[in-house]
Amino acid sequence: MRRAHFKFSWIVPLLLAPQLLVIFTFFYWPSAQALYWAFTLEQPWGGGNTWVGFDNFRKVLSDPYYWGSVRVSVIYALATTILAMGMALTLALFVDRQLAGYRVWRIGIIWPYAVAAPAVGLAFQFVFNPGAGIFSYINTISPGWWDLSKHPWQAVTAIVIAGAWKQVSYSFIFFLAALQAIPRSLTEAAAMDGARPLRRMIDLQLPLLTPTFFFLLVINITDSFTDSFGIVDTLTGGGPFRATDLMVYKIYSDGFRGFDYSGAAAQSIILMCLVMALTFIQFRYIERRVHYT
Amino acid sequence: MAEIAIRNVAKTYGKTRIMEGVNLTIRNGEFVVILGPSGCGKSTLLRLIAGLEEITAGEIAIAGQVVNDLEPRERGCAMVFQNYALYPHMTVAENIGYALKVAGVPKAERQARIAATAASVGLGDFLDRRPGQLSGGQRQRVAMARAIIREPKVFLFDEPLSNLDAKLRVQMRHEIRRIHTRIKATSIFVTHDQHEGMTLADRLVVMNKGTIEQVGTPDEIYDRPASLYVAGFIGSPAMSFLPGRVDAGRQALMLESGAALPLPRALAQAAAGRLVQAGLRPETLSLTAPGKGQIDARVDFVEELGAERLYHLMVEDLPLSVLSSEKVRPAEGAPIGVSVPLGALHLFDADTGRRIEPQAAETPVAVTA
Numbered sequence: 001m002r003r004a005h006f007k008f009s010w011i012v013p014l015l016l017a018p019q020l021l022v023i024f025t026f027f028y029w030p031s032a033q034a035l036y037w038a039f040t041l042e043q044p045w046g047g048g049n050t051w052v053g054f055d056n057f058r059k060v061l062s063d064p065y066y067w068g069s070v071r072v073s074v075i076y077a078l079a080t081t082i083l084a085m086g087m088a089l090t091l092a093l094f095v096d097r098q099l100a101g102y103r104v105w106r107i108g109i110i111w112p113y114a115v116a117a118p119a120v121g122l123a124f125q126f127v128f129n130p131g132a133g134i135f136s137y138i139n140t141i142s143p144g145w146w147d148l149s150k151h152p153w154q155a156v157t158a159i160v161i162a163g164a165w166k167q168v169s170y171s172f173i174f175f176l177a178a179l180q181a182i183p184r185s186l187t188e189a190a191a192m193d194g195a196r197p198l199r200r201m202i203d204l205q206l207p208l209l210t211p212t213f214f215f216l217l218v219i220n221i222t223d224s225f226t227d228s229f230g231i232v233d234t235l236t237g238g239g240p241f242r243a244t245d246l247m248v249y250k251i252y253s254d255g256f257r258g259f260d261y262s263g264a265a266a267q268s269i270i271l272m273c274l275v276m277a278l279t280f281i282q283f284r285y286i287e288r289r290v291h292y293t
Numbered sequence: 294m295a296e297i298a299i300r301n302v303a304k305t306y307g308k309t310r311i312m313e314g315v316n317l318t319i320r321n322g323e324f325v326v327i328l329g330p331s332g333c334g335k336s337t338l339l340r341l342i343a344g345l346e347e348i349t350a351g352e353i354a355i356a357g358q359v360v361n362d363l364e365p366r367e368r369g370c371a372m373v374f375q376n377y378a379l380y381p382h383m384t385v386a387e388n389i390g391y392a393l394k395v396a397g398v399p400k401a402e403r404q405a406r407i408a409a410t411a412a413s414v415g416l417g418d419f420l421d422r423r424p425g426q427l428s429g430g431q432r433q434r435v436a437m438a439r440a441i442i443r444e445p446k447v448f449l450f451d452e453p454l455s456n457l458d459a460k461l462r463v464q465m466r467h468e469i470r471r472i473h474t475r476i477k478a479t480s481i482f483v484t485h486d487q488h489e490g491m492t493l494a495d496r497l498v499v500m501n502k503g504t505i506e507q508v509g510t511p512d513e514i515y516d517r518p519a520s521l522y523v524a525g526f527i528g529s530p531a532m533s534f535l536p537g538r539v540d541a542g543r544q545a546l547m548l549e550s551g552a553a554l555p556l557p558r559a560l561a562q563a564a565a566g567r568l569v570q571a572g573l574r575p576e577t578l579s580l581t582a583p584g585k586g587q588i589d590a591r592v593d594f595v596e597e598l599g600a601e602r603l604y605h606l607m608v609e610d611l612p613l614s615v616l617s618s619e620k621v622r623p624a625e626g627a628p629i630g631v632s633v634p635l636g637a638l639h640l641f642d643a644d645t646g647r648r649i650e651p652q653a654a655e656t657p658v659a660v661t662a
């Protein structure tokens with residue numbers, strides 16, 4: 001493609017302005033605020049903030065609850081990613097082979113991506129509700145066995161399932177696109193070479209999906225760290241016993257419930273660095289991935 | 294090695310019928326070229342044989358076994374695709390050896406065979422490269438090697454040379470022929486390039502709109518095209534056609550332009566009184582001074598071909614081409630004569646388009662499909 005070059009004119013800043021305004025209002029300004037809060041502490045009885053250097057970070061990093069939050073966040077990120085990508089790949093392979101009902105799958109599978117996280121959480125509340133949800137049937141067999149608000153592992157399972165459900169669609173679309181980009185003659189050549197469908201999947205389709213796979217891995221992990229707030233908030237509220245107190249959720253609860261702005265800000269900065277690191281990995285290693293031509 | 298029998302095969306996609314009543318027997322070890330214009334169903338026929346498409350009606354037998362319901366892997370065919378279809382994530386060696394790997398051939402034997410096959414097509418130095426690091430011609434060889442290594446009963450080629458430049462194409466043509474002489478697998482080669490077809494084929498199959506027009510050796514098809522369609526398709530530069538009526542008494546073809554072209558007696562009798570299209574190959578005609586030949590024409594334009602010139606003439610409003618090595622360059626619109634040797638005329642029935650053969654011909658009519 002050829003690029004058009006324009007001379008500078010007033011139209012350039014004008015066109016950029018709305019987008020810049022949005023980015024400034026919702027990203028740079030809050031980030032700057034967070035940075036300010038992270039390195040200062042509000043005086044107990046008013047009188048402005050005082051500079052405290054890395055004190056807030058030291059406090060956060062020596063807090064066992066924080067490390068608990070990190071631990072469950074990592075578990076959540078890995079579990080949702082594996083689950084979502086596994087499901088997405090399976091479905092995409094089915095749809096690509098155009099097995100019975102693939103049209104329904106294809107449409108049905110894209111919807112969750114359009115659903116906001118809190119709505120996902122609410123929807124799954126009906127599924128997981130120990131008294132009235134689908135899972136309540138378990139409780140009719142063994143009363144009291146299923147209860148999100150009592151059993152930490154059940155709460156974690158619930159948010160993992162809800163989170164994975166939300167992320168499946170995104171990965172699915174990418175996997176399907178990548179599968180359909182594999183030329184039909186390749187599959188046919190392998191068929192002529194004697195490979196059955198399963199063998200072709202292992203030898204041909206999966207290796208050709210590797211670039212997509214790595215891309216989605218990073219995207220999914222990043223998403224699980226940042227986009228899980230709505231699900232946790234509606235489904236478990238971080239409990240029971242902080243079992244689902246994911247990093248994003250802890251930032252919110254420490255800051256807006258516990259009024260520890262500085263601690264929350266320090267956590268935000270740490271999370272931001274984590275996401276930046278993941279993004280860096282993506283650009284550095286994944287974008288330069290092997291291209292098969 | 295195997296004989297292939299195609300009996301009454303038809304193919305439809307949904308409601309569109311794209312192939313009908315195809316009958317063809319390919320002998321053991323024969324090299325058959327399927328020739329036809331784009332969209333006539335050449336690839337489809339090949340894919341039906343390979344098992345990549347399902348046959349709608351009729352049957353195909355390979356080595357005496359009806360294969361209609363067999364999977365591609367059970368048919369013993371190897372195929373070279375137009376775009377080569379190399380596995381992009383595998384090395385040349387892995388590409389070539391994939392079929393053996395799938396078949397469970399032990400690694401040592403596999404590697405020995407890969408090395409031997411690669412060497413035989415001149416790929417010995419490229420075994421560790423990926424297809425993306427090869428030139429078009431080298432990729433082509435990998436595709437060939439991948440097919441050869443399986444020692445297939447049947448070798449299928451779908452326009453394997455169409456992505457190569459002219460020089461490489463000629464070179465690969467010879468190489469394919471050489472490989473065929475060596476491994477002697479029954480081969481079907483699809484192309485729309487008639488030079489390629491003529492050079493490679495033991496027998497040519499000319500297809501048109503999903504049916505077979507004519508089957509024969511390249512000579513047979515060139516010398517005695519069975520229909521107007523084949524006559525116009527085979528031969529380069531293409532044959533010209535002039536309409537007329539056969540006058541058996543005068544033993545001549547009376548062209549609509551008024552000229553009379555003498556005919557051999559047997560042919561004049563066979564076509565007595567019929568309306569025909571007379572086919573004239575440019576290379577059989579020669580130019581004369583105006584009024585000295587059998588046909589009077591005007592010069593439309595002259596195409597310079599290096600060693601020869603192709604004279605595009607007009608006989609009234611019909612085009613007639615003459616290929617000649619004479620160095621005359623008549624002016625546009627100048628009158629000119631064309632001389633037609635006896636026996637150079639191909640006659641086709643004006644209604645059916647079928648060839649009219651001389652009566653009591655010593656040679657049998659070229660068998661059509």
Ligand SMILES: Nc1ncnc2c1ncn2[C@@H]1O[C@H](COP(=O)(O)OP(=O)(O)OP(=O)(O)O)[C@@H](O)[C@H]1O
Nearest residue numbers: 306309311329330331332333334335336337338485
């Ligand atoms: N999957 C399909 N569905 C419907 N029609 C098809 C399909 N595949 C091929 N056709 C039609 O069948 C006809 C024959 O196609 P085919 O590919 O065999 O032509 P071809 O002779 O190989 O042409 P080319 O020289 O361009 O490769 C074409 O008219 C094409 O549009």
Ligand SMILES: [Mg+2]
Nearest residue numbers: 335336337451
């Ligand atoms: Mg084709």
